[in-house]
Amino acid sequence: MSNRKNPSVVIIGAGMTGIALVVKLREAGITNITLLEKATDIGGTWRENRYPGVACDVPSHAYTYSFEPWPEWDKFLADGSQIHEYFKMVWKKYGVDKVTKLGQLVTSCSFDDNSQQWTIKTQAGDAYTADLLFSATGILHKPAFPNIPGLDSFAGITMHSALWDDSVEFKNKKIGVIGVGSSAVQLIPELIDMPGTDVTVFQRTPQWLVELKNKDYSTKDKAAFRADAGKMARVKKFALGIYQLGTTALTGDSLKDRLMHRLFAWNAKRYLEKSIADPVLREKLTPKYKFGCKRVVMNSTFYPAIQKPNAHLVTEGIEKITPQGIVTKDGKTHALDILVLATGFDPAAFMRPMNFTGRNGLSIDKAWETKIQAYRSLMIPEFPNFFLMLGPNSPIGNYSVIDMSEIQAEYCIKVIQRWQQGGLDVIEVKPEAVAQWRELLKSKMGHTVWKSGCQSWYLDADGDPLTWPDKWASWVKMMREVDFSVFKPGQATEKKAA
Ligand code: NAP
Numbered sequence: 001m002s003n004r005k006n007p008s009v010v011i012i013g014a015g016m017t018g019i020a021l022v023v024k025l026r027e028a029g030i031t032n033i034t035l036l037e038k039a040t041d042i043g044g045t046w047r048e049n050r051y052p053g054v055a056c057d058v059p060s061h062a063y064t065y066s067f068e069p070w071p072e073w074d075k076f077l078a079d080g081s082q083i084h085e086y087f088k089m090v091w092k093k094y095g096v097d098k099v100t101k102l103g104q105l106v107t108s109c110s111f112d113d114n115s116q117q118w119t120i121k122t123q124a125g126d127a128y129t130a131d132l133l134f135s136a137t138g139i140l141h142k143p144a145f146p147n148i149p150g151l152d153s154f155a156g157i158t159m160h161s162a163l164w165d166d167s168v169e170f171k172n173k174k175i176g177v178i179g180v181g182s183s184a185v186q187l188i189p190e191l192i193d194m195p196g197t198d199v200t201v202f203q204r205t206p207q208w209l210v211e212l213k214n215k216d217y218s219t220k221d222k223a224a225f226r227a228d229a230g231k232m233a234r235v236k237k238f239a240l241g242i243y244q245l246g247t248t249a250l251t252g253d254s255l256k257d258r259l260m261h262r263l264f265a266w267n268a269k270r271y272l273e274k275s276i277a278d279p280v281l282r283e284k285l286t287p288k289y290k291f292g293c294k295r296v297v298m299n300s301t302f303y304p305a306i307q308k309p310n311a312h313l314v315t316e317g318i319e320k321i322t323p324q325g326i327v328t329k330d331g332k333t334h335a336l337d338i339l340v341l342a343t344g345f346d347p348a349a350f351m352r353p354m355n356f357t358g359r360n361g362l363s364i365d366k367a368w369e370t371k372i373q374a375y376r377s378l379m380i381p382e383f384p385n386f387f388l389m390l391g392p393n394s395p396i397g398n399y400s401v402i403d404m405s406e407i408q409a410e411y412c413i414k415v416i417q418r419w420q421q422g423g424l425d426v427i428e429v430k431p432e433a434v435a436q437w438r439e440l441l442k443s444k445m446g447h448t449v450w451k452s453g454c455q456s457w458y459l460d461a462d463g464d465p466l467t468w469p470d471k472w473a474s475w476v477k478m479m480r481e482v483d484f485s486v487f488k489p490g491q492a493t494e495k496k497a498a
Helices: 016-027 080-093 182-192 219-227 229-251 255-275 279-284 302-306 401-420 431-445 472-480 490-497
Strands: 009-012 033-036 106-112 117-122 127-130 132-135 157-160 174-178 198-202 209-211 297-299 311-314 318-321 325-328 333-335 338-341 355-357 386-388
Touching (some): 009 016, 174 325, 182 297, 182 302, 229 472, 302 311
Parallel strands (some): 009 132, 106 355, 174 198, 198 311
Antiparallel strands (some): 318 325, 325 333
């Protein structure tokens, strides 16, 4: 039976969320923790995304844990490699490494109704039991491959942006890049600037770009951050303040919200107009959908790069891929040596493809047959004592994921503490709670810009946003309050009532 006093906890995924969870659970006195990581290194998305130019478009001082501000950032927008170093530093400094087991790819998690515990099995043949289970496997971790005829027939090298092969030599090569999303705009300028390359970008849909310039932090800047932690806090507050205005502009329907949206849209249009000299190229790069409908791309290197003589933007549409390269719908063959797929991720995978089963062997695929959903993004009926970190309708894509993870961790801890004190027999929400949650989302999503008629990874199969359809502030307010009436009474309480 589960041990409430000193519950055993398994967390899957030693990325930014898994590390934060260990730190926060320990602060709350929960110490019997095992953190399972599939890879031989920690760091999640920042371990996996190693393409040239990979960086974070959330300013570095805003992309840090609240409990570990860091004056050593080299840039206003940190490189992926330094973010990875930061997480490794925190992982060691807070002793999270002591409870981490690397090389443990979880293949199945199943809940046992009798013992009220989870059994977690890994590909390496190990098994763990846990009173409480967290999935911290991240959102955008499963690369999406385009369904283009002939993709496998390409004779050159094919590489997804999230599965980068460092051994490939790009010098003097003809490179094709499919996609112009946030990953593509970071890597395309780097490929264009490599010696002797010729880079063709295949764009299906143009993106709205917001100009976001980077800058190096000097030794003096870092010393100033070291001397005054308040300076780091102010940079963070300012940066996240702008992001909050962004969430207002994308989701709100008041006059002020709509004016804010117009201001952001005008700014993006002005940036395009002042950056792209050739009217034909400018027209090709001009989106025909509302600003923010797709995830806004923040960058300052793509527009200058795409106008260089060794860069080409192709918008004719891809017909097929052949051993030689890409054939576009106008019949032209674009001969290539290397094909880069900057084609994004499956945003609805969550913990899958794990074999994940709750009460009575109910699989997560079955539970999500009609809709991918979780109460407050975190909890699913019939999957007791389980928390899905950064689950569906978390406010992803428009704010710092670190703050999100910390707030979700704090919410989970409040629920766990109530269970530890005997206020809940089991941590399991009633199905009605999910229905109410759905109604809440429905009441808000109508006026979001994501429902304004474009294709994007924000939308689920029904065309509903998979992200929180309201302002950041409203999400924070909601997450600070736990409504315990949504939980199932559990067997002991039912017996008492009988
Ligand atoms: P993405 O935004 O989903 O972009 C994928 C690109 O590939 C789009 O341009 C898409 O075109 C294109 N594409 C996909 N399938 C295609 C096909 N069959 N034929 C032609 N084009 C195709 O993916 P991403 O750039 O990897 O970014 C995903 C998310 O990761 C971002 O939105 C962001 O949240 C996050 N990210 C963040 C950072 C950061 O700095 N914080 C950096 C990188 C990524 P369509 O638009 O026509 O579908």
